[in-house]
Amino acid sequence: MYKIVEKKALAPQIFLMDIEAPRVAKSAKPGQFVIIKMDEKGERLPLTISNFDAEKGTVTIVVQTIGCSTKEMEKYEIGDSFSDFVGPLGQASELMSESIEELKKKKIVFVAGGLGTAPVYPQVKWLSEQGVKADVIIGAKGKDYVIMEDEMKKVAGNVYPCTDDGSYGYKGLVTNKLKELVQNEDKKYDLVIAIGPMIMMKFVCQLTEELGISTIVSMNPIMVDGTGMCGGCRLTVDGETKFACVDGPEFDGHKVDFAEAMRRQTMYKSQETSKTEGIKPGCGLEGGTK
């Protein structure tokens, strides 16, 4: 059993949890994810790691309640436990395989969409520890939905919040903000790392292709085991089939077939009704909640 030692709301429908998992906390690296199974009947839910503390033995996850399983998860309180917590899964961020000298020469900007802000944080934090200050664009629906801005400011260069409704920061999409930074404010970025909803990552990649900036995305497809066994998370990258769980989750965004990836995320949509009869409405569909 894996105990919840901290829980707090970050925004409407978004909450954070610190979970006791000493082995995972010790081996986790930025860019990796975990799988949680809440109880006997639960699904295996992939969630990105948003922080970890090897000394305390805890791993932080940030969750958005978008389906039955995540709504169920929201009911868990400090002191409760999940039956299963496994990780870290996937490859560490590609940044970690580059030399610090190379990284210091680069201007890096992260584009974080909604919940994607959570997995961006450990990468920005790690860069900061290496003496590299990256910029971060945080996108959200409105002011109340901007998460982790204060933490981010402590480790990032510039932080640019953007809201769809203009209630906070820049009014408009993250792609417009990025375009403005590059074209009007003369920012010269060598690398964009985009993490967020697939549709956002797709549009960021379209833009950065025009702008000629290398872009890494973190994919969040449906998966079961997370160790390469099921192949449910397969994606086409540069014409080749890749498994997001073991080959990723990060890929060269300009080579990902987003149309296929987005279509595959709907794989179980038609099963929703049949599977949930006799259970609870809205249950049974949690693939890709990362």
Add this chain to the structure above:
Amino acid sequence: MSIKKRVPIAEQNPKIRATNFEEVCLGYTQDEAVEEASRCLNCKKPMCVTKCPVAIDIPGFIQHVKNREFAEAVKVVAKYSALPAVCGRVCPQETQCESKCILGIKGDAIAIGKLERFVGDYSREYNVDISQTKPKNGKKVAVIGSGPSGLTCAGDLAKDGYDVTIFEALHEAGGVLVYGIPEFRLPKDTVVKHEVENVKKLGVKLETNVIVGRTVTINQLMEEEDFKAVFIGSGAGLPMFMGIPGENLNGVFSANEFLTRSNLMKAFKEGYRTPIRVGARVAVVGGGNVAMDSVRTAVRLGAEGHIVYRRSESELPARAEEVHHAKEEGVIMDLLVNPVEILGDEKGNVIGMKCIRMELGAPDASGRRRPIEIKGSEFTMDVDTVIMSLGTSPNPLIPLTTEGLDINKRKCIIAEDETGLTSIDKVYAGGDAVSGAATVILAMEAGKKAAKAINEMLIK
């Protein structure tokens, strides 16, 4: 009953069982088992034993069954195997022990598998104590993977007094017994769980949710956690695909994914939250036991099930019993047929599979006649789900994260035949991780040999 004829065994009616996940074969009653056991000639030089990968004293346990000394029979089998109720169900006895039975020359070979199953089930139902071990010696051994090879290796080492910990990547122990083989062939909550419990009763510790290579490395286990030896039994879990157009359409699954959702995650049961997608007509591509398991699962979930295999029936790699059961349950065999392309609608859902008919040519390297395409014979199968069951390969994670661990070009870990020793000192491997996908019992044999070698190394 003539000595030539096997005592028949009860099975669920095919029409009924095709709609449920209860076990197909119901097993012998005590009287039936005794009657079948009485046919055994108790040969002086039992040939059956020579064909058993773990060399169970087959006539020995059968004589106890014949004499109604069932608990004694349990103890005889337990000396050799930790998984009798599993092996009695899933071993290919017809090509192993039973193939050498003298009775088989003029009649039916004795039903060794069914009797082993009877003994395994008796042990569970009557709670026979088989937890005896040598005094603890305090030496720690790590076993990676809780499938057949890992459980066997761990069990044998625990019997020899070692302090064994099994590290399992998934949330439940059993490996392929839990995620791969369906409930209707191998019940999980009763049979598998019980045999895993038996291994734990020997003092073996089990840590689930530990992915060796990610959560912890072999190096860390040996240097930071004081394990004196490591056995890698991580299996062959990676699915293969054909590489034909349309394989990433919605509705195409690896057999691994389909079976894992149904078996491990229990998607077939109400109340379990993992979804499973099965359409009205399902094509399972492949002809092995995993293909039969997949198609029979699809039938039970309400679909019309097809096996699509590029050779003919006599080349099917699946056990004859599985093919027979599948046909009884209404599975349609589309033989000498090979998929060329999977077709999708504008939303990316599978709406058909383009195939080509095949004929058999001269034998290939495997000794089986090579399938050759018949030109111009393309046709489209009307299916909405395709399950690829083309075999699996070992997971590269451990070799990738363990410096000095050699693998061959099939990604299998290189290990000595008799001991399982790998290219790293004190690190052993066995089962599908070494052989590529094979059987439960061969994995158990490898686990046994490695346990013996580890004991000989550490006892010095």
